[in-house]
Amino acid sequence: MYKVKVYVTLRESVLDPQGNAVKSSLHSLGFEEVQDVRIGKYMELLIEKSDRNIDEIVKEMCEKLLANPVIEDYRYELEEVVTK
Amino acid sequence: MYKVKVYVTLRESVLDPQGNAVKSSLHSLGFEEVQDVRIGKYMELLIEKSDRNIDEIVKEMCEKLLANPVIEDYRYELEEVVTK
Numbered sequence: 001m002y003k004v005k006v007y008v009t010l011r012e013s014v015l016d017p018q019g020n021a022v023k024s025s026l027h028s029l030g031f032e033e034v035q036d037v038r039i040g041k042y043m044e045l046l047i048e049k050s051d052r053n054i055d056e057i058v059k060e061m062c063e064k065l066l067a068n069p070v071i072e073d074y075r076y077e078l079e080e081v082v083t084k
Numbered sequence: 085m086y087k088v089k090v091y092v093t094l095r096e097s098v099l100d101p102q103g104n105a106v107k108s109s110l111h112s113l114g115f116e117e118v119q120d121v122r123i124g125k126y127m128e129l130l131i132e133k134s135d136r137n138i139d140e141i142v143k144e145m146c147e148k149l150l151a152n153p154v155i156e157d158y159r160y161e162l163e164e165v166v167t168k
Contacts, residue, residue: 009128029149039127040125044122045118065109065113
């Protein structure tokens with residue numbers, strides 16, 4: 001079993017209106033120090049071992065569903081979990 | 085200047101309907117190996133140095149706005165950025 005942590009972020013060149021809204025809210029709350037906010041997604045998946053290579057599976061899942069490769073970048077971390 | 089990476093996740097005991105929907109979609113796409121999906125948020129903030137302690141600022145921001153402490157946990161990583 002693998003535990004996979006996937007991070008999906010908007011590409012640098014893409015505007016982030018949600019991040020800007022959060023920045024404005026933080027300013028209104030008195031956190032004037034905040035210069036920039038970018039919002040992404042974080043996903044944790046549990047994947048069973050199979051014949052296929054785990055990196056291949058994760059990349060395919062990211063490109064097909066979890067991220068939009070046109071406007072988003074993704075990276076992931078793999079961790080092997082010992083099942084009892 | 086600090087670069088702060090904030091990870092917000094649903095607490096273990098809280099149901100994650102969005103994660104379940106993604107899991108079903110992954111199964112429909114043929115990724116039967118996927119056992120569980122939990123979805124969270126990932127945020128990158130740029131924060132200017134000020135008189136206040138940076139850990140204090142980040143914790144306060146998370147508890148007031150970025151996370152809902154009733155159903156979510158958060159963790160963060162700090163990185164000092166040298167401005168040119």
